[in-house]
Amino acid sequence: MxxxxxxxxxxxxxxxxxxxxxxxxxxxxxxxxNVHETFWSVFARITAIVFLLIVGISLNLSYxxxxxxxxxxxxxxxxxxxxxxxxxxxxxxxxxxYVVFGILHLIGLSIIIGYPFLKLNKDYAFAFGAIxxxxxxxxxxxxxxxxxxxxxxxxxxxxxxxxxxPIFPWFGVVLLGIFIGKMLYPNGKRKFELPNFxxxxxxxxxxRHSLIIYLIHQPILLGLxxxxx
Numbered sequence: 001m002x003x004x005x006x007x008x009x010x011x012x013x014x015x016x017x018x019x020x021x022x023x024x025x026x027x028x029x030x031x032x033x034n035v036h037e038t039f040w041s042v043f044a045r046i047t048a049i050v051f052l053l054i055v056g057i058s059l060n061l062s063y064x065x066x067x068x069x070x071x072x073x074x075x076x077x078x079x080x081x082x083x084x085x086x087x088x089x090x091x092x093x094x095x096x097x098y099v100v101f102g103i104l105h106l107i108g109l110s111i112i113i114g115y116p117f118l119k120l121n122k123d124y125a126f127a128f129g130a131i132x133x134x135x136x137x138x139x140x141x142x143x144x145x146x147x148x149x150x151x152x153x154x155x156x157x158x159x160x161x162x163x164x165x166p167i168f169p170w171f172g173v174v175l176l177g178i179f180i181g182k183m184l185y186p187n188g189k190r191k192f193e194l195p196n197f198x199x200x201x202x203x204x205x206x207x208r209h210s211l212i213i214y215l216i217h218q219p220i221l222l223g224l225x226x227x228x229x
Contacts, residue, residue, distance in 0.1 A: 003208075004061070004190060009200045011054045012207030017047040018214070023221050029097075029162065030222075031229060048103070048165065049173055055107055056114070056125075056177015057185070063118040064188025072115050080108025082215065090162065101151045102163035104214075109167070110174040117175060122182035129175030136169020 021044045027033035028040075062072075083104030090098035099105075117125045136153050144154035153168035184191050206213060 004185070005196050005200060005204055006194060007054065007058060007061070008204035008207035010050065010207065011058075011210050012203035012205070014047060014050040014054060015206045015210050015213055016203070017043070017050065019217060019221070021047050022218065025162065026218075026221055026225055030225065048170070051103070052107075052110075052170060052173040053177035053180060055110060056174040056179070057181035058177075059111065059114055059118060059174070060178050060181030061185055061188050063115075064185070067118070069115055072111055076108045076111030078108070079104055079111065079211075082211075083108055086163075094162065097160050097162050099163040100147075100161050101166055102161070103165045105151070106165040106167070106170050107174075110171050113171070114174055114178060117178050122179050125175045125179040125182065129172045129179060132167070132172025132175060133169040134172075136166070136172060139166075139168050 021040065024033065024040050025044070028037075059072075083099075083102055083106075086102060086104055087099050117128065139153040142154055143157050144150075145156065147156055147159070149155075150159065150164075151166055153166035155164075
């Protein structure tokens with residue numbers, strides 16, 4: 001089945017936003033850049049929302065083409081393992097702020113636990129997406145006494161991580177993406193007419209290679225900063 005260019009393009013926009021956001025984060029963490037912190041914090045959240053909505057939409061499209069659970073499980077486990085490698089690498093280089101449960105951990109797990117919602121009516125994805133999101137917001141106001149609930153969304157008072165995306169609320173965003181996917185692409189087919197614009201191709205290329213770009217971008221950014229600053 002032909003790729004939908006608008007999905008690649010939107011994911012590509014998310015990649016560009018991620019590069020900008022993580023570049024600023026590197027400046028903040030390593031070079032004490034502290035200008036417009038509120039703006040960059042909101043920007044980072046919007047970037048994550050764009051990414052995870054596209055994850056949900058893409059899961060719906062993938063399910064419409066091949067609904068074999070083993071394929072979803074293998075993909076989810078693979079991405080989760082990449083997340084564990086990120087955990088190890090960040091623990092080695094920045095043990096006081098390493099990635100415990102980051103975006104790749106979340107996406108890998110979401111691919112697996114989101115599978116039942118792909119089989120159900122879109123209203124379930126919307127309802128549970130809203131529930132997970134609201135609970136996640138409430139969890140942010142609580143303080144846990146143990147680190148064992150970090151993946152769940154409950155953190156201790158002194159918890160710190162450069163990349164933290166717990167199940168609550170962020171899996172809820174993936175579920176809302178599944179809902180949008182079912183609305184706009186029933187049975188994996190575009191519900192609307194949309195011309196293919198040539199100017200989108202460079203950004204769409206980034207979207208098609210988002211995983212490898214995510215894996216290699218930080219060493220490149222840090223290398224550039226080391227040369228320039």
